[in-house]
Amino acid sequence: MLTNRRRLLHSAAALPFAGAVSSAAPAAETSALAKPSPPEVTKLLARYLVGAKYDDLPESVRREARRTLLNWVGVAIGGSRHETVEIAVAALTPFSGPAQAGLLGRRERFDIMNAAFVNGVSSHIFDYDDTHLKTIIHPAGPVASAILAYSEMKPNSGREFLNALVLGIETECRIGNSVYPNHYNVGWHITGTTGVFGAAAAVGKLMDLSEQQMIWALGLAASQPVGLRESFGSMNKSFNPGRAAANGLFAAILASKNFTSSDAMIEAKRGWANTVSTKQDYHEILGDLGERYEAALNTYKPFACGIVMHPAIDAAIQLRNENGLKADQIRAIDIRVNPLVLELTGKKTPKIGLEGKFSIYHAVAVAIVEGAAGEKQFSDRAVNDPAIVGLRGKVNPITDPAIKPEQVEMTITLNDGRALSRRIEHAIGSFERPMSDADLERKFLDLADGIIPAAQARKVMDMCWKADTLENAGDLSNNAAVA
Numbered sequence: 166m167l168t169n170r171r172r173l174l175h176s177a178a179a180l181p182f183a184g185a186v187s188s189a190a191p192a193a194e195t196s197a198l199a200k201p202s203p204p205e206v207t208k209l210l211a212r213y214l215v216g217a218k219y220d221d222l223p224e225s226v227r228r229e230a231r232r233t234l235l236n237w238v239g240v241a242i243g244g245s246r247h248e249t250v251e252i253a254v255a256a257l258t259p260f261s262g263p264a265q266a267g268l269l270g271r272r273e274r275f276d277i278m279n280a281a282f283v284n285g286v287s288s289h290i291f292d293y294d295d296t297h298l299k300t301i302i303h304p305a306g307p308v309a310s311a312i313l314a315y316s317e318m319k320p321n322s323g324r325e326f327l328n329a330l331v332l333g334i335e336t337e338c339r340i341g342n343s344v345y346p347n348h349y350n351v352g353w354h355i356t357g358t359t360g361v362f363g364a365a366a367a368v369g370k371l372m373d374l375s376e377q378q379m380i381w382a383l384g385l386a387a388s389q390p391v392g393l394r395e396s397f398g399s400m401n402k403s404f405n406p407g408r409a410a411a412n413g414l415f416a417a418i419l420a421s422k423n424f425t426s427s428d429a430m431i432e433a434k435r436g437w438a439n440t441v442s443t444k445q446d447y448h449e450i451l452g453d454l455g456e457r458y459e460a461a462l463n464t465y466k467p468f469a470c471g472i473v474m475h476p477a478i479d480a481a482i483q484l485r486n487e488n489g490l491k492a493d494q495i496r497a498i499d500i501r502v503n504p505l506v507l508e509l510t511g512k513k514t515p516k517i518g519l520e521g522k523f524s525i526y527h528a529v530a531v532a533i534v535e536g537a538a539g540e541k542q543f544s545d546r547a548v549n550d551p552a553i554v555g556l557r558g559k560v561n562p563i564t565d566p567a568i569k570p571e572q573v574e575m576t577i578t579l580n581d582g583r584a585l586s587r588r589i590e591h592a593i594g595s596f597e598r599p600m601s602d603a604d605l606e607r608k609f610l611d612l613a614d615g616i617i618p619a620a621q622a623r624k625v626m627d628m629c630w631k632a633d634t635l636e637n638a639g640d641l642s643n644n645a646a647v648a
Contacts, residue, residue, distance in 0.1 A: 206432040206447050211379035213454045214336065214366050219328035219633075226458045227633065230327045233334070235605055235629035236295050236465045237305035238269060238645055241288035242625075243540065243612025245270030249400040250287045253407075257283070266314040267642040270616045277314040278411050281364075285310035285407030289356075290400075291540045292522045293469040293612075297334075297462060298571070298596060300341035300355055301472060304463060306406035307360025308333035308367045311414040315368050316639035323635030325371060331460045333367030336383075338459035340431070342449035344442035349394075353441060357392025357405030364413020365420075372421050384426025385416035387437035397471075398512065398520040465605060467594040468538035470522040473506045475592040476573035477525060481532035484577055484585050492534050492556045494579050500529065501574040504564040513557075521548040529575075530557035539611065571595060617647060 222230075244250060245268065254273060262276035268283050275283065285306050288294055294303045312329050321329075337359040341348075349355050365386035369379050389412040392405030420426075430436050431450070438445040468478050477500055484490060502525070512524040521527040521543045530553045531542045547553060568574065571592065577585045591597040600608070606626060613622040625645045628635065635641070 203432040203445070203447050204451060205429065206438075206450055207380055207383050207427075207429050208376075209451055210336065210339075210431070210454075211383055212376050214332055214370060215374065215376045215379050217328070217332055217370075217455065219324045221455060222328065222331060223458070223461075226331060226461050227327065229461050229463055230331050230334075231630055231632055232465070232602070232605060233295055233305050233460070233463050234309065234327070234330065234632055235609060235626060237288055237309045238625060238629055238641070239605075239609035239612045240291060240293045241284050241310075242270035242609075242616055242622075242645055243293070244287040244290040244403075245616060247287070247290045249290050249403055250283065252400070253283055253286055266317040266639075267646040269642065269645045270613075270647060272647045277318050278414060280317075281310045281314040281410040281414050282407040284313065285410035286403045289403040289406045291469045291543070291612075292402075292471060293466050293540060293608075295463050295465050296472050297338045297341070297459060298464055298472070299459075299462065300338060300345040300359075301349065302338055302341045302359060303356045303406060304334040304337060304360075304363065304460070305330075306356065307337065307409035307413060308363040310407065310410035311364035312367045312371060313639065313642050314410075315371055315414060316637070317642050318639075319371070320637040320639055321371050323632045323638050326635070326638035327633055329367040329370040331458070332370050333363035334460040334463070335458065336366040337363030338462075339450045340438075342459070343446045344438055344444055347444040348442035351442075352394050353390070354392030354394050354396065354402070354405045357409045358390040358441065360406055360409035361386045361389050361391065361413045361416070364410050365416040366413075368414050368417035369420065372417055374417065374421060378420045378423065380428050381424065381426045382417045382420035384428070384430035385419055385424065386413055387430040388426070389413075389416065390437070390441060394509075397509070398515075398523045400519065402519075462596060464594055464596050465600045465608075467600060467604065467608070468528075469540040469543050470528055470538060471510050473503070473570055474510050474525050474528040475594060476571060476589040477502065477506075477529050477575060478532045478538045479592040480573055480575040480587040480589045481529050481577075482536055482538070484575065484587050485533045485536055488585055490533060490577070490585075492530075492552050494581075495533070495556065495559060495577060496580050497578045498529055498533075498556075498560045499563065499576045499578070500525075500560070501563050501565045501568050503568045503570040503572070504566060505570050507562055507564055511562075515548045518544040518546075518548055524548075524557070525562055526557040526560045527553065529560045530554075533577075617645070 261279045264274035266280035341359040365382045369382040391408045396402045510523045510525045515521040515524045
């Protein structure tokens with residue numbers, strides 16, 4: 166597959182990489198102690214993307230792609246009437262170009278750049294979208310938003326669409342693996358910073374870019390990282406996957422006309438990976454391409470909030486339902502959590518729904534009071550409900566590095582002295598306890614309720630389940646819009 170001996174050696178050298186690597190000086194100038202040069206990551210990844218076919222995908226990966234699509238369309242429709250989306254649509258309407266693509270759950274049509282952005286925002290605003298748990302990337306938002314918009318302008322088959330979706334997810338998650346957690350820990354919102362690569366790769370695949378053009382598309386994507394964790398709890402958080410979708414689409418379109426970039430924008434000494442992270446594990450990008458699928462590891466949220474709070478919500482709902490608990494029976498709620506939980510969701514007194522999505526105090530309290538944690542439980546109404554506000558003051562998180570992020574230990578002490586305990590190893594919605602197809606359909610219908618009729622929602626779900634049979638994948642957008 167490689168065209169010369171030098172590339173073959175680089176590819177072979179990629180496989181044993183397990184730690185950080187960086188660019189090295191020319192061989193003649195290096196010493197025996199110098200770090201090896203990184204493999205030609207950008208070129209080899211582009212070569213794989215250009216050659217990868219839908220027929221090569223295992224059925225398990227195709228199935229997960231359909232589940233990913235269904236979940237993404239549902240959350241995008243559900244988020245389409247949020248204040249954040251209303252503001253974005255109002256702000257962009259005067260500047261949007263030709264009516265090339267639809268907005269899911271709405272009647273407006275925008276040019277493909279702005280449509281990709283708005284659908285990306287809409288799909289993330291509830292924090293209810295899919296999650297690649299190894300990196301906390303939300304894969305579908307940037308990729309699906311970009312390729313659906315493009316597919317309305319230039320029709321492509323459902324098979325081509327699903328192949329592009331999988332390849333985009335592979336690209337962003339593999340690149341995310343290569344720099345996580347260091348990249349995330351310093352403050353980058355990894356969904357935005359890697360999602361732009363996924364969107365560029367996926368659109369580039371639909372555009373049938375050459376290997377060189379795909380290299381340039383990835384390079385142009387590398388120049389557009391977007392998203393900082395400081396934005397969490399505000400409208401800006403959903404801006405990040407929306408912007409990543411538009412930026413990736415932008416990169417692929419420019420590359421298709423031979424707008425050039427460096428051929429080593431991911432791995433070069435002053436390239437993306439070395440600039441945004443102190444860790445660069447390029448084997449995570451190149452290892453087992455076409456054999457190991459990160460897209461097969463995607464998970465879906467039963468709760469509309471930060472994933473690290475899900476074990477605590479799961480425990481709270483279980484104890485509530487098993488014991489018929491009421492808020493006025495409770496003296497204290499002690500939870501042992503991984504330190505990441507308070508780092509990400511330590512807001513004690515959220516004032517708006519978006520802040521509640523990053524408050525472990527609110528999440529536990531609302532789970533006990535209302536027995537649920539859907540988008541209605543993270544509304545402005547919920548975070549200001551007196552019963553919930555009163556109970557969240559009794560939530561006492563204790564950080565313990567021995568507790569993994571996917572675990573929690575909860576003890577609820579009642580006024581009569583009884584103590585109710587629950588330990589969660591893996592919350593519902595995790596890879597170990599996945600949501601079923603029926604669970605995903607119930608979630609979809611709940612999100613679509615009040616936005617599109619039930620019969621229309623059923624039709625859209627059926628299109629997602631049968632996406633590989635669609636003659637034109639862009640038809641999905643028309644059917645998910647409001648007449």
